[in-house]
Amino acid sequence: MTLPATGLLTSSEQELNIKQAKSGGCGCDSSTALEMDEKLKERIAKHPCYSEEAHHHYARMHVAVAPACNIQCNYCNRKYDCANESRPGVVSELLTPEEAAHKVLVIAGKIPQMTVLGVAGPGDPLANPEKTFRTFELIADKAPDIKLCLSTNGLMLPEYIDRIKQLNIDHVTITLNTIDPEIGAQIYAWVHYKRKRYKGVEGAKILLERQLEGLQALKEADILCKVNSVMIPGINDRHLVEVNKMIRENGAFLHNIMPLISAPEHGTHFGLTGQRGPTGKELKEVQDNCSGNMKMMRHCRQCRADAVGLLGEDRSQEFTKDKFLEMSPEYNLETRQEVHEGIEKFREEIKLAKAKVQTGKKVANSPKILVAVATKGGGLVNQHFGHVKEFQVYEVDGNEVRFISHRKIDQYCQGGYGEEATAENIMKAIADCKAVLVAKIGNCPKEKLEAAGIKTVEAYDVIEKVALEFYQQYVGTGD
Numbered sequence: 001m002t003l004p005a006t007g008l009l010t011s012s013e014q015e016l017n018i019k020q021a022k023s024g025g026c027g028c029d030s031s032t033a034l035e036m037d038e039k040l041k042e043r044i045a046k047h048p049c050y051s052e053e054a055h056h057h058y059a060r061m062h063v064a065v066a067p068a069c070n071i072q073c074n075y076c077n078r079k080y081d082c083a084n085e086s087r088p089g090v091v092s093e094l095l096t097p098e099e100a101a102h103k104v105l106v107i108a109g110k111i112p113q114m115t116v117l118g119v120a121g122p123g124d125p126l127a128n129p130e131k132t133f134r135t136f137e138l139i140a141d142k143a144p145d146i147k148l149c150l151s152t153n154g155l156m157l158p159e160y161i162d163r164i165k166q167l168n169i170d171h172v173t174i175t176l177n178t179i180d181p182e183i184g185a186q187i188y189a190w191v192h193y194k195r196k197r198y199k200g201v202e203g204a205k206i207l208l209e210r211q212l213e214g215l216q217a218l219k220e221a222d223i224l225c226k227v228n229s230v231m232i233p234g235i236n237d238r239h240l241v242e243v244n245k246m247i248r249e250n251g252a253f254l255h256n257i258m259p260l261i262s263a264p265e266h267g268t269h270f271g272l273t274g275q276r277g278p279t280g281k282e283l284k285e286v287q288d289n290c291s292g293n294m295k296m297m298r299h300c301r302q303c304r305a306d307a308v309g310l311l312g313e314d315r316s317q318e319f320t321k322d323k324f325l326e327m328s329p330e331y332n333l334e335t336r337q338e339v340h341e342g343i344e345k346f347r348e349e350i351k352l353a354k355a356k357v358q359t360g361k362k363v364a365n366s367p368k369i370l371v372a373v374a375t376k377g378g379g380l381v382n383q384h385f386g387h388v389k390e391f392q393v394y395e396v397d398g399n400e401v402r403f404i405s406h407r408k409i410d411q412y413c414q415g416g417y418g419e420e421a422t423a424e425n426i427m428k429a430i431a432d433c434k435a436v437l438v439a440k441i442g443n444c445p446k447e448k449l450e451a452a453g454i455k456t457v458e459a460y461d462v463i464e465k466v467a468l469e470f471y472q473q474y475v476g477t478g479d
């Protein structure tokens with residue numbers, strides 16, 4: 001099945017590429033509430049983690065300046081020199097604050113759409129306060145347009161709220177997996193607080209008290225807070241609805257429920273003891289149950305502590321220490337602003353294209369289906385099937401197209417041919433999808449998908465438009 005592309009976006013995308021190449025319930029009245037809403041939108045507009053729409057266009061980077069940690073989670077093993085692993089707590093090399101600042105300025109020039117700098121490990125930033133805050137000081141001084149973020153377990157968060165506010169760190173993530181110390185005792189091996197190590201329920205209780213205190217302090221300081229929760233089947237999976245309710249009532253802006261990663265080769269306690277992670281279906285069910293009135297983050301990639309690039313890609317190996325220390329910083333605020341203006345113009349065209357698609361008559365009782373999308377970003381179907389390393393999965397009905405998850409796969413084309421085992425794994429990864437939306441696909445993988453009952457749609461256009469056009473044909477034919 002081939003759908004026509006409109007071509008409306010091509011010129012804008014080319015213009016953006018040229019520019020990039022040059023650079024390398026509060027009691028308020030309705031008007032005040034609207035103004036507050038606009039200010040909030042502005043705060044997250046270029047943050048790829050806090051805005052699902054922004055993650056198609058803007059990049060982030062983490063710098064690994066915080067090696068020490070003050071708690072031991074049963075799902076964590078902080079590993080160094082692990083270039084082939086992509087998960088939290090893993091880095092290839094540690095940096096000093098000065099090295100980190102140099103790296104940020106180099107990458108801000110090489111990747112001008114990079115808008116966010118985060119310190120997320122490989123330990124806990126607030127267990128390494130001097131290194132963490134020195135890094136932020138250097139970057140805030142030299143690159144004022146880059147948003148500053150940190151991720152923490154929350155144990156020491158109440159101690160540093162004033163410093164965080166002073167440095168204009170506007171986004172803080174707390175990893176909060178439970179509000180029940182009994183459950184916490186199954187997740188945390190120990191908590192080190194005020195020069196003493198606590199285990200079991202006692203340690204989990206101390207951690208929880210500090211997390212809740214920190215969450216409240218962030219709310220009072222008007223700092224946006226994202227809460228990460230690792231979903232662990234049989235331990236906290238059913239409990240996460242209670243976590244969601246509590247954090248919503250205490251001012252969290254966004255909830256990110258992530259699947260446990262527990263392969264034995266990672267060397268974590270859960271990995272070595274056989275604790276499984278959730279299936280995609282189980283994860284979606286919990287996320288759906290928690291959605292309610294709170295924003296859910298479904299596009300998280302559980303990034304490395306030295307990740308660089310768009311979510312879903314990792315360019316960290318392009319900027320290892322031996323490479324970036326030899327590069328001269330090319331940070332230029334004017335050039336970066338020019339690139340961002342091009343991105344915003346492109347985003348506006350995407351927004352208008354979506355509006356045209358979704359202004360039709362509402363369809364009652366329309367069934368929902370899933371489609372897998374091959375995309376390099378930009379909110380477009382724009383990637384060849386053979387180059388895909390990750391599909392974005394959308395839920396479609398007669399009225400809307402909603403992003404729900406991403407699924408990593410092994411690239412089909414490897415040296416010009418497709419491995420049979422790779423093809424089978426791809427089919428398994430998207431077996432619940434009715435179609436694959438791609439820019440191009442070869443006859444061989446197309447036939448395999450069709451044999452597995454998965455339609456192929458070739459197009460180059462806005463994801464929502466292509467998905468809804470397929471849906472109308474799919475429902476019309478009764479497949």
